[in-house]
Amino acid sequence: MTDTELQQHVELQQSFDATIADEARIEPRDWMPEGYRKTLIRQIAQHAHSEIIGMQPEGNWLTRAPSLRRKAILMAKVQDEAGHGLYLYSAAETLGADRADLTDKLISGRQKYSSIFNYPTLTYADVGTIGWLVDGAAICNQVPLCRSSFGPYARAMIRVCKEESFHQRQGYELLTTMMGGTDEQRAMVQESVDRFWWPALMMFGPPDDRSPNSEQSMAWGIKRHSNDELRQKFVDMSVPQAEALGVSFPDPDLAWNAERGHYDFGEPDWSEFTEVVRGNGAMNVERIAVRRAAHEDGAWVRDAATAFAAREQENHR
Ligand SMILES: CC(C)(COP(=O)(O)OP(=O)(O)OC[C@H]1O[C@@H](n2cnc3c(N)ncnc32)[C@H](O)[C@@H]1OP(=O)(O)O)[C@@H](O)C(=O)NCCC(=O)NCCSC(=O)Cc1ccccc1
DSSP states (O other): OOOOHHHHHHHHHHHHHEEEEEEOOOOTSSEEEEEEEHHHHHHHHHHHHHHHHHHHHHHHGGGOOOOHHHHHHHHHHHHHHHHHHHHHHHHHHTTTTTTTHHHHHTTTTTSSOOOOGGSSSSSTHHHHHHIIIIIOOOOOOOTTTGOOSSSHHHHHHHHHHHHHHHHHHHHHHHHHHHHHOHHHHHHHHHHHHHHHHHHHHTOOOOOOGOTTHHHHHEEEESSSSSSHHHHHHHHHHHHHHHHHHTTOSSSSEEEEEEETTTTEEOOHHHHHHHHIIISSSHHHHHHHHHHHHHHHHHHHHHHHHHHHHHHHHHHHH
């Protein structure tokens, strides 16, 4: 690097640092450190993959929804998740990532998606529990991302969060209906909540002292809160909702701590989390196989769209 180039680099870094310090936005054409770009692509791609893989657990119940109304709501929700994936892949593209390459990394196991989607949906109550707890955790995590320092990601999160709020309410409403039904339905709800509570807490990622990316991501304004802060917020928010619903969480250590002004809660099983993230959860193999098959089955659509675009370009020359 020549002296002039070095001076230029220092100025670009200073301008980037000042933008972050002012809580202003970094936009795609702005200069950014390579680490910032890489971290964003990693997080946004994982987020996009989660939305797309996240269509499968609830999609499993589309053909067995108990009424036309429930089916219409569920179809709208699953389609919303596809839309979220698409905004997020577009946000990653503004950073220079290639969508086809990201999909390839997902189906070859080189990029992650959220651990939560590797658990099976065994009963219809799981549709309600996913809406209430999984979308609830997603909102808790994503509302602060509306203030993320990278413009396209932050703006995508605004619409995503609005839709996730509808998802959470539909889940809670579904469970409320079931809790007003028979003893068997109430038991089904409780059993579902028992299975999803701990995996929902794991969605926030490892504890802060074992989260290698948090410190730098927070310094860059990509993340606004630590994993443990958001997990605590989610627990505090969920306990009164569980009481109103008439269900309990499977945690004997869950208790109000007046001194802290928060609920104390037990430690999730982090060895289970590690196994699921490594690919050894109940549904990892199936989730990727379904995604891979959908991608391969869709090859003719991509080929046709590419051929059409090439012909259009030729016609307009
Ligand atoms: C908080 C965190 C998830 C992780 O913090 P970071 O600072 O990034 O990482 P950290 O250093 O703490 O962790 C070390 C390593 O562990 C990985 N890892 C951590 N946690 C998990 C996990 N749970 N699962 C799998 N892997 C996890 C992490 O990537 C890192 O690995 P790497 O170094 O890459 O090899 C952050 O990326 C984030 O906020 N993402 C945006 C939100 C988002 O992605 N939401 C998606 C779900 S919501 C949804 O889809 C909506 C919906 C609802 C219903 C139906 C359908 C759809």
